[in-house]
Structure formats: C-alpha cells, structure tokens
Amino acid sequence: MPYEDPIQRAIRVLKRYPLCDRCLGRLFAELGRGLDNAERGRALKIAALMTVHDRVRRGLSSPEELKLLCRNLGAEYREICRALSVDVEPNTRCYICGGDIESWIGRYTSAISEVIKSEGVSTFLVGVRPPREVVRREREVVEEMGIDTWESVKSELKRVIGKAVRSITGAEPDFEHPEAIFVIDMERGAVHVERPALLLLAVYWKLGRRISQMPWYTRNGARRYPLSLYDACKAAADLLGSSDVVIHAAGREDVDVRMLGSGRPLVIEFREPRRKVPLSEIERVLNSYTRWLRFRVLMGVRRDVVRRVKESGRTSYKIYRAVVVTGRELSIRDMEELEAVFKDRLVTQRTPLRILRRKKDVVRVRRVYEVKARVLAPHVFTALIKCEGGLYVKELVDGDKGRTMPSFAEVLDTDARCVELDVLYVHKQL
DSSP, X not given: OOOXXXXXXXXXXXXXXXXXXXXXXXXXXXXXXXXXXXXXXXXXXXXXXXXXXXXXXXXXXXXXXXXXHHHHHOGGGHHHHHHTTOOOOOOOSOTTTTTOHHHHHHHHHHHHHHHHHHHTOOEEEEEEEOOHHHHHHHHHHHHHHTOOSOOOHHHHHHHHHHHHXXXXXXXXXXXXXXXXXXXXXXXXXXXXXXOOOEEEEEEEEEOSSSEESSOOBOTTSOBSSSEEHHHHHHHHHHHXXXXXXXXXXXXXXXXTXXXXXXXEEEEEEEESOOSOOOHHHHHHHHHHSOTTEEEEEEEEOOTHHHHHHHHHHHHSEEEEEEEEEESSOOOHHHHHHHHHHTSSEEEEEEOOGGGXXXXXXXXXXXEEEEEEEEEEETTEEEEEEEEETTOOHHHHHHTTTTTEESOHHHHHTSOEEEEEEEEEEEOOOO
C-alpha cells in the first residue's frame, strides 16, 4: 500500500465522517507528541482544508471535494469555508461523540474537583467507563479507515480530566496509592468514588484478660466480654471516616490470655477511608481507647503483607508463661523431668474439646523447643514454654483427656490445670 501522509489520511477520514477537533485529533494521537488532541485535530483540519483548496485551484480536484470536506469540518469552520467561496450547511454533530466530548470533560472535571476540595483529597486517580455506542463508533472509524495512530476515547478522557482536576485542585494523580479513585460511569452520568483501603502494619499488647479479638455476643445479644481489639480499631476507623475495619493478625491468643513482651503483629485494614490522618494520630486514638490495650503503628503497607503476617502466625515460634496447678505436691526433680521430656519434643494434638464445636477434628503435630519450670508452691509451678506457632498450650498442660500427647499432666502423673497464661514473645517473620 502506497504511503499516505497524515494530511491525506485526515482528508480521507473527513470526507467520510463528520468529526469534532478532539475526535479527529485522537485518531492521530501518536503523531506530534506534546499536542492536545483538540489542537492536533484543528491543525489537521486547517491543513486538510488548505491542501484540498490548493488541489481545486490547480484543477486536480473538483469543487465538490472541497464542499464535502467543509460539510464535515464542523460549524466553527463555516466562516473559513465561506472565505473560500464554499457555503454549505455543516454537520453539527461529531460522528463519534455527538459533539458532547468537551461538555463531558467540563462536567466531570467540576464534579471530581468539588469532591476533592470538600474532602481534602491530596492524591487521586480517574477511571472512565465511556458510552458503549461511542466506543463502537470510534472502533468503526478506526477499522474502516485503517488508522494505526489512534488513542481511545477512554484513555483521552482519563488523561484530560485528570490534568484538569490537578490544575484546579492542586491534587496529584497517583497510580500506586491514590487516596480516592473517581470512576466516571458515562452511561449513567454518575461519578463513583472508590477509596482504596488503608493497610497499617502494627503491633498490639493485651495487658488484661477477658479481651477478645472480635466482639462476642450471647444469644440474647449481650456482650460476652466487655472489650475487644476490634473496639479500639473501630474508634480509629471512625477518625478516618472508614466504612469498616478488618483485623489481620499473626494468629490470636485466647480471650483470657494476655499478650505481653514483644506484642503480636497485625495489619489493620481501614476500608474506604474518607480522611487522611497522620499515623501518629491514629496510634494516639488506638491507645486512648482503653488502658488494657496498647498499639504501635509502624507503617502503611501493601496487600501482600497481610498474607505474610498471617503466615508468620503459623511458621514463627512463641514463648509463653504458664501458671499451673496440680493434684499432688511437686518437687524440683519433677521440674527437671518436665524440662528433659520437652526438650525439642514433638507433640501430637487433636482439636481441643473446648473448640471442637466450631472447628474440624484434626490431628496436628507441633514442636516444643524448650521448657523451663519452677515450683511456686507445693501444688503450683510456673513454666516458660518455647514452642512452634499453632501449639495449643493449655492442652499441652492438661492433656485434654488424652487428646494431646505427651502433656505435662502425663509426665507428672497427676492432674494439671493451666490457671494463667501469657504470651511473652512472638517471633516475627515478615
């Protein structure tokens, strides 16, 4: 196929379709970088008009070709055409956008800018769902005319509206972590605001007992426990104007177990936050909710960190402190035997009876790395237990009616009950 320069292509297109400046310019978007498509389209129309006029003057084209071209340039070119002695009734509607694209740009730029100003958004992203019929007509022109330098109407609207919003508001487009994503649904004439979740890596400490991770309710709707980790996180979510908050923790301790020492890692997910708040202020609100919970907010993270935090709860090791009451008096030799038996020992556990109603009955094997035990009173001792994540420590103590083997009760040959349990250390593998 012989070479056809951009002006020749523009003439061929305009003889077939009436197009506004922007829709014509978009067909040649890859040529003349740095130009706006409206500028590009107007330049092409003027060049096309001059070229065809010169052909007519030289007898190389008929006046009808000039009339056909003038008819499809648009009403704003009427006076130019009249100056060339061509007076035709112009097509006023662009074949692709119907002559509406400039009003779309102005309308949606204003709508997005108002939201950004009212809510103090500093970074944003624009998404566009153009009318299906506009997309279809654009594709028809591109394929029929053999255009290979075009840009889609969707791409142009995203870019042009984004630049206009930035100019008006000072907010910056951010393709990685925007505070708000504005999705323009042109079929419905609406703008939907999507606010990406804010994910914060943090550490928490439970300084009291009877504190659950999520609120527990009885059948009559009453709170089973007065406080939960979620309650404090919800207060921070209210500060951010979030629709909800989700806790992603590296495992969880029982309600009556304190989380001390190193604290437990978690990711707090604030969904659809409407306000930007410094991390220091979020941490302050978390810590002011109750004196029984403490938080340290480390940083904002991406979604993949959630998976790594959850997996760390299963692969890391933990150190517990247990206070145990037994059915018989204890000796130093008993403690030495306990330490010897549970030196790098594999323990087999079936799902504990206390949670069997809500979890499947399975067998798991976990390793106890080390136990250090000391007698506190004739029937009481304390033990430091270093073990693999996922070990049921209470059942390690009492044996759970033979479902955990070996156990402290089995080794000591007496009833044993864990009356207090604290987590002192959670090894972090993020």
